Amino acid sequence: MSAREDILDRIKAALRDAPATPDIPRNYRLATDKTAGQRLEQLVDRLVDYKANVFVVPAAEVPAKLAELLAGSAKIVVPHGLPREWLSGLPGKDDAGSPAVEVDSPERRLTVAELDAVDAVVTGAAVAVSETGTIMLDGSPSQGRRIISLVPDRHICVLRADDVVEVLPEAVARLDATAPQTWISGPSATSDIELERVEGVHGPRTLDVVILT
Amino acid sequence: MSGTFLGMPALPVYGHGNLNATEPFPKAAHRELGNAQLRANLGHATRTIRDKRLHVVSELPDWEDMRDAGSAIKNATMANLPALLEQFEANFTARGGIIHWARDAQEANQVVTELIQATGETEVVKVKSMATQEIGLNEYLQEQGIAAFETDLAELIVQLDRDLPSHILVPAIHKNRSQIREIFLREMEDVDPELTNEPARLAEAARRHLRRKFLTAKVAVSGANFGLADTGTLAVVESEGNGRMCLTLPETLITVMGIEKLLPSWRDLEVFMQLLPRSSTGERMNPYTSLWTGTTPGDGPQNVHLVLLDNGRTAALADELGRTALNCIRCSACMNVCPVYERTGGHAYGSTYPGPIGAILSPLMTGIKSEENNSLPYASSLCGACFDACPVKINIPEILVHLRGVDVDSQRSKVKVPSQMDLMMKGAEWAFSDGAHLNLLEKGLPVGRLAAGRDKVIKKLPGLAGKWTQSRDIPAPPGQSFRQWWAKEHGAADGVEPSVGDQQSEGKQSEGEQA
Ligand code: SF4
Numbered sequence: 001m002s003a004r005e006d007i008l009d010r011i012k013a014a015l016r017d018a019p020a021t022p023d024i025p026r027n028y029r030l031a032t033d034k035t036a037g038q039r040l041e042q043l044v045d046r047l048v049d050y051k052a053n054v055f056v057v058p059a060a061e062v063p064a065k066l067a068e069l070l071a072g073s074a075k076i077v078v079p080h081g082l083p084r085e086w087l088s089g090l091p092g093k094d095d096a097g098s099p100a101v102e103v104d105s106p107e108r109r110l111t112v113a114e115l116d117a118v119d120a121v122v123t124g125a126a127v128a129v130s131e132t133g134t135i136m137l138d139g140s141p142s143q144g145r146r147i148i149s150l151v152p153d154r155h156i157c158v159l160r161a162d163d164v165v166e167v168l169p170e171a172v173a174r175l176d177a178t179a180p181q182t183w184i185s186g187p188s189a190t191s192d193i194e195l196e197r198v199e200g201v202h203g204p205r206t207l208d209v210v211i212l213t
Numbered sequence: 214m215s216g217t218f219l220g221m222p223a224l225p226v227y228g229h230g231n232l233n234a235t236e237p238f239p240k241a242a243h244r245e246l247g248n249a250q251l252r253a254n255l256g257h258a259t260r261t262i263r264d265k266r267l268h269v270v271s272e273l274p275d276w277e278d279m280r281d282a283g284s285a286i287k288n289a290t291m292a293n294l295p296a297l298l299e300q301f302e303a304n305f306t307a308r309g310g311i312i313h314w315a316r317d318a319q320e321a322n323q324v325v326t327e328l329i330q331a332t333g334e335t336e337v338v339k340v341k342s343m344a345t346q347e348i349g350l351n352e353y354l355q356e357q358g359i360a361a362f363e364t365d366l367a368e369l370i371v372q373l374d375r376d377l378p379s380h381i382l383v384p385a386i387h388k389n390r391s392q393i394r395e396i397f398l399r400e401m402e403d404v405d406p407e408l409t410n411e412p413a414r415l416a417e418a419a420r421r422h423l424r425r426k427f428l429t430a431k432v433a434v435s436g437a438n439f440g441l442a443d444t445g446t447l448a449v450v451e452s453e454g455n456g457r458m459c460l461t462l463p464e465t466l467i468t469v470m471g472i473e474k475l476l477p478s479w480r481d482l483e484v485f486m487q488l489l490p491r492s493s494t495g496e497r498m499n500p501y502t503s504l505w506t507g508t509t510p511g512d513g514p515q516n517v518h519l520v521l522l523d524n525g526r527t528a529a530l531a532d533e534l535g536r537t538a539l540n541c542i543r544c545s546a547c548m549n550v551c552p553v554y555e556r557t558g559g560h561a562y563g564s565t566y567p568g569p570i571g572a573i574l575s576p577l578m579t580g581i582k583s584e585e586n587n588s589l590p591y592a593s594s595l596c597g598a599c600f601d602a603c604p605v606k607i608n609i610p611e612i613l614v615h616l617r618g619v620d621v622d623s624q625r626s627k628v629k630v631p632s633q634m635d636l637m638m639k640g641a642e643w644a645f646s647d648g649a650h651l652n653l654l655e656k657g658l659p660v661g662r663l664a665a666g667r668d669k670v671i672k673k674l675p676g677l678a679g680k681w682t683q684s685r686d687i688p689a690p691p692g693q694s695f696r697q698w699w700a701k702e703h704g705a706a707d708g709v710e711p712s713v714g715d716q717q718s719e720g721k722q723s724e725g726e727q728a
Binding site: 003 | 386
């Protein structure tokens with residue numbers, strides 16, 4: 001008998017008393033009761049608590065904010081679906097101090113070594129949960145492959161205020177389960193040594209969140 | 214699932230590997246209690262996490278509703294496990310993943326080894342996982358000439374020191390920063406000799422040490438926190454990003470998951486991703502969660518395997534009173550509130566699963582007759598703190614008592630002559646059957662005080678009771694019993710008949726002292 005059949009048979013034997021399947025009481029909160037403004041405030045509070053840098057700016061100021069944040073970076077990577085206008089504030093190709101922008105796309109996937117040489121990555125986000133301070137990436141074109149937001153030491157994430165929900169069930173309802181997802185709540189951190197929190201172990205050590213209103 | 218199973222009612226098949234303690238709890242606990250460093254570290258850690266947890270739990274108005282949902286979802290999972298496993302398998306496979314089944318630790322180790330050998334690699338990176346710890350995968354791989362590198366900081370510390378984890382969540386909690394520095398200086402070939410014991414510097418050293426490994430690894434091995442049946446999705450919850458590194462960079466990913474880790478549907482994750490981080494690290498959410506369903510072209514590993522592990526889980530499931538132990542999501546909240554764990558630490562439990570949950574899960578999976586695990590259900594004060602803390606409401610104290618009963622029954626069949634315990638129970642039966650009997654015995658109290666000596670503490674009792682005083686002192690008994698005191702204070706006028714001999718202790722003590 002195969003291990004599969006064996007195990008399934010063992011389970012069926014173990015359940016010979018036919019335990020009842022309970023109804024699931026979903027009395028927990030399924031929807032937001034905060035206003036958009038309160039959600040934004042809560043999200044900022046949580047992200048700052050996680051040691052992320054947060055900037056709330058009107059859409060028109062996103063290019064300038066990104067240019068400012070990227071001023072010290074020589075090389076950046078962006079996913080192919082990132083709105084191009086967000087990068088329009090970067091100085092021109094020939095200007096001194098302009099970062100080299102690499103685009104990661106299905107046609108040209110950057111290697112691990114190439115990503116390791118990059119200073120920062122700029123991505124969008126699918127949805128964010130204010131109550132827990134969590135930003136979800138689901139691999140869609142504005143967010144790219146999981147690896148690009150992982151290897152560079154700095155992750156700049158641009159999030160639309162419209163995509164901020166309050167509680168986790170709202171976010172789960174918006175996401176496609178089968179997409180490769182990364183949920184991010186602050187930068188990489190460890191508390192393994194005497195429970196003292198240290199930011200940045202393997203993932204990006206800096207997380208900047210630009211929230212576009 | 215239709216409940217029609219027509220095969221023979223099989224006997225439970227128990228698990229192996231690191232589920233079995235190498236020595237009985239009382240013996241191990243006695244040694245660990247002597248380790249003052251361990252006790253200090255643990256006391257600090259459990260207190261800190263406990264306070265953080267209470268804080269973030271109190272923020273949520275619907276915490277109890279979430280626990281109710283979590284508990285019901287898990288019970289529903291167990292009731293329909295065969296159908297859910299098949300559904301999970303179909304969905305995971307449809308998206309390019311490959312499923313393997315393993316009856317026990319040995320079989321799981323073999324499957325993983327063969328998968329690694331097929332890639333031609335001799336090194337793998339690992340995400341912290343209880344399941345691979347349980348089956349002793351690292352040791353097995355080493356025997357086959359494959360080096361497995363732990364990438365979680367705490368697991369790395371433990372691995373470099375050839376030690377064992379002592380806590381589910383913070384496996385190196387028994388080591389302080391200076392000890393960790395020494396381990397790094399001794400074991401990391403590429404370490405900076407100027408390394409200080411600052412946690413940030415130590416974490417940096419680990420980052421450098423592992424970065425090359427991550428960027429070049431071809432194969433990774435992980436566990437999984439959840440498997441979602443209706444979509445075939447797997448989830449790994451972590452903090453450092455070592456999980457993301459292992460789950461996205463290599464070409465081949467092999468995950469080992471216990472069959473009990475399933476949830477029926479994708480939306481159930483909304484409950485468990487609230488319950489787990491708050492219960493375990495006391496955070497509103499852990500820094501990183503990764504979710505994958507089979508393979509995604511161009512994104513992450515393209516050879517994705519999942520080993521579904523039994524290893525005694527079906528035996529636990531067969532125990533109608535104990536099966537809810539399988540609902541455990543390994544958050545470690547129960548150990549952080551346990552007065553026994555706080556003093557002995559995780560090593561004393563011997564098995565991969567320490568603390569209150571370990572005290573029931575390990576004997577359920579190995580069978581209570583397993584010599585070294587039959588003392589585990591006694592490693593508890595039955596205070597109930599673990600039940601209150603458990604996000605999926607596992608009634609650990611009730612299962613402990615149930616397993617003690619199973620143990621006593623299994624011992625009874627072995628014993629011929631009445632044991633000391635039997636005699637003591639007979640004695641107790643006599644004493645409590647009649648007030649006069651008890652009164653007679655209580656006259657012996659002053660003798661106990663004599664035995665205690667000047668410091669009013671009894672350090673060693675004879676016989677079976679001696680086991681109790683092995684690791685604790687007992688206060689001297691009071692000079693008189695409550696009944697004697699009452700009779701003296703209120704006399705016969707209050708309707709209580711002073712029995713013969715009640716005046717004996719008079720004049721010596723004003724009242725019973727409490728030590
Ligand atoms: S038994 Fe409950 S509290 Fe203990 S680790 Fe499991 S889920 Fe957490």
